[in-house]
Amino acid sequence: MRHFLRDDDLSPTEQAEVLRRAAALKREPFADRCLEGPRTVSIIFDKPTLRTQVSFMNAVAGLGGHPMVVDGRLAGIGERESVPDVARILGPQSAAVVWRTFEQDRLAEMARYAGVPVVNALTDDFHPCQVLADLQTVREELGELPGRTLAYVGDGANNMAHSYLLGCATAGTHVRVGCPATHRPAAEVLARAEEVARGTGATVVVTDDPAAAVAGADVVATDTWVSMGMEAEADARHGADGPFAPFRVDAHLLDRAAPNALFLHCLPAYRGYEVTAEVIDGPRSRVWAEAENRMHAQKALLSWLVEQAEEDR
Numbered sequence: 254m255r256h257f258l259r260d261d262d263l264s265p266t267e268q269a270e271v272l273r274r275a276a277a278l279k280r281e282p283f284a285d286r287c288l289e290g291p292r293t294v295s296i297i298f299d300k301p302t303l304r305t306q307v308s309f310m311n312a313v314a315g316l317g318g319h320p321m322v323v324d325g326r327l328a329g330i331g332e333r334e335s336v337p338d339v340a341r342i343l344g345p346q347s348a349a350v351v352w353r354t355f356e357q358d359r360l361a362e363m364a365r366y367a368g369v370p371v372v373n374a375l376t377d378d379f380h381p382c383q384v385l386a387d388l389q390t391v392r393e394e395l396g397e398l399p400g401r402t403l404a405y406v407g408d409g410a411n412n413m414a415h416s417y418l419l420g421c422a423t424a425g426t427h428v429r430v431g432c433p434a435t436h437r438p439a440a441e442v443l444a445r446a447e448e449v450a451r452g453t454g455a456t457v458v459v460t461d462d463p464a465a466a467v468a469g470a471d472v473v474a475t476d477t478w479v480s481m482g483m484e485a486e487a488d489a490r491h492g493a494d495g496p497f498a499p500f501r502v503d504a505h506l507l508d509r510a511a512p513n514a515l516f517l518h519c520l521p522a523y524r525g526y527e528v529t530a531e532v533i534d535g536p537r538s539r540v541w542a543e544a545e546n547r548m549h550a551q552k553a554l555l556s557w558l559v560e561q562a563e564e565d566r
Contacts, residue, residue, distance in 0.1 A: 254368065254369070254370065254562060254565060255370060255558055255561040255562065255565075256371045257370070257373060257381060257382075257558065258361060258371065258372075258373045258381075259357075259379045259381055259416075259419060260379065260381040260416050260419035262381075263423065265423050265424070265425065265449075265452070265453050267557070268388075270557065271385065271553050271554055271557050272385070272388060272392055272398075272550070272553070274553035274557060275550045275554075276393065278315075278552050278553055278556075279393075279546075279549040282315055283315060285316055285552070285556050286316060287316050287317070287555075287560065288313060288316040288317045288318025288319075288348055288555075288559065289317035290318070291317055291318045292318045292319070292347075292348040293318065293319045293321050293346060293347050293348060294309075294318050294319070294320055294348055294349045294351060295323055295343045295349075295350045295351065296313070296321065296322050296323065296374070297322075297324075297325045297350070297351065297352040298323070298325055298353050298374075299326060299330070299352075299353060300353050300354065300375065302374075303520075303521075304520060305375060305382075305547070306322070308544075308548040308551055309351055309374065309551055311548045312552035312555060315552055316552060318348065325353075330359075336362040336363055336366070337362065337366040339363070340362070340363045340365075340366035340367040340368075341367075343367060344367035347367075347369055348369060348559055348562075349369050349371070349372060349555060349558060349562075350363060350369060350370070350371045350372070351372045352371065352374055353374035353376075354375075355376065356377060357378040360373055369562060370555075370561070370562055376412065377412060378412055378442075379419075380413055381416050381419075381420060382547065382551055382554065383413065383416065383547065384413075384417060384419075384421075385420070385551075385554060386544075386546040386550040386551075387474065387517050387543055388420060388421075388550075389549065390515075390517065390546050391403070391426075391471070391517075393542075393546075394539060395471055395472075398424040398426045399424065399425030399453070399454060399455075400425065400426075400454075401427065401471045401472070402426065402427040402428075402471050402472070403421050403426055403470065403473075404431060404467040404470035404472065404473050404474070405417045405428070405429070405431070405473075405476075406430075406431040406432070406463050406467065406473065406500045406502060407431075407432060407475045407477075407478060407500050407527055408432060408436050408476065408497065409431075409432025409433070409436050409437045410437060410439065411476060413474075413519055414430050414432065414476075415438055415442045417474065418430065418438060418442055418443060418457060419442065419445065419446050419449065422449040422450040422453060424453070424455070425453040425455050427455050427456045427457075427458075428446070428450075428455065428457055428458070429457075429458040429460065429465075429466045429470065430458070430460070431461070431462065431463040431465070431467065431500060432461065432500065433496035433497065433500070434461045435496055436496065436497075437459060438459060443459065463499050464506070468509050468510070469509075469510065469511055470510040470511060471511050471514055471515070472514060472515045472516075473506075473507055473510050473514055473515070473516050474516070474517040474518065475502050475518055475527045475528055476518065477522070477527055478497045478523075478526055478527050501527060501528065502528045502529070502532050503529040503531070503532060504535075513537070514537060515537055515539045516528075516532055516533065516538045516539065516540070517540060518533060518540045518543075519543075520540060
């Protein structure tokens, strides 16, 4: 059974197929009705959500299915009922299970017991559906992904940095992470990204110099400096003397990238902290197209996973 728990769960060939399928479904939104019936996709939310909820519900409906939203806190997954027990309830009633949660281990446990494809809609370690949407956005703006360069600046230890490393390496896209030396990506993720990159011709760089990170890049991306669960650190992280201040994406930093470089942000954004208003609301920003592409990329991913599951049966 194939799952999408982290970005490298797709091979380079498979990722390219999902992105081609996403582009086709964006052109013809109702060409694929693989969930006609309707078949149910269980979508569990343990964390706050806007784009993930809207995009997955629309993706499932667009494929002819029924998006069944499960409030993870109300269900008490892992407390009131164990993850394996929940998986055994949801799996037989679902074509797939989508989960936005905390620990990556919980998601892996769901995948072991559900008996249907399980999709990571965000964990503390990875946000792979977001990076699929980002790659789709870059592809439709700049063309094929191999050989392009994406620079991510900000918190190198968070889920977006991890997913950019793995997702871009899989796509053959050079990836640079500019972050404080105190907030580097996890060693295991970095090593895996380097391994994948060796097979695709990509390169992987981590640096504490924001100017070096973005120099000549085709795409510059960032994320909030205060991820969910880190709210107690907000003042220290947002301070003018804090570790992230040099990594703010303003016009001066963006100008170090390629002349027509795109700006991406997974949202929500906090103007004046990780990005200035003139950048995120400016002509090089593609954050709204990026947000819409969550729906198309996830529709393509679900279609591909359901197809793989049917072939396995």
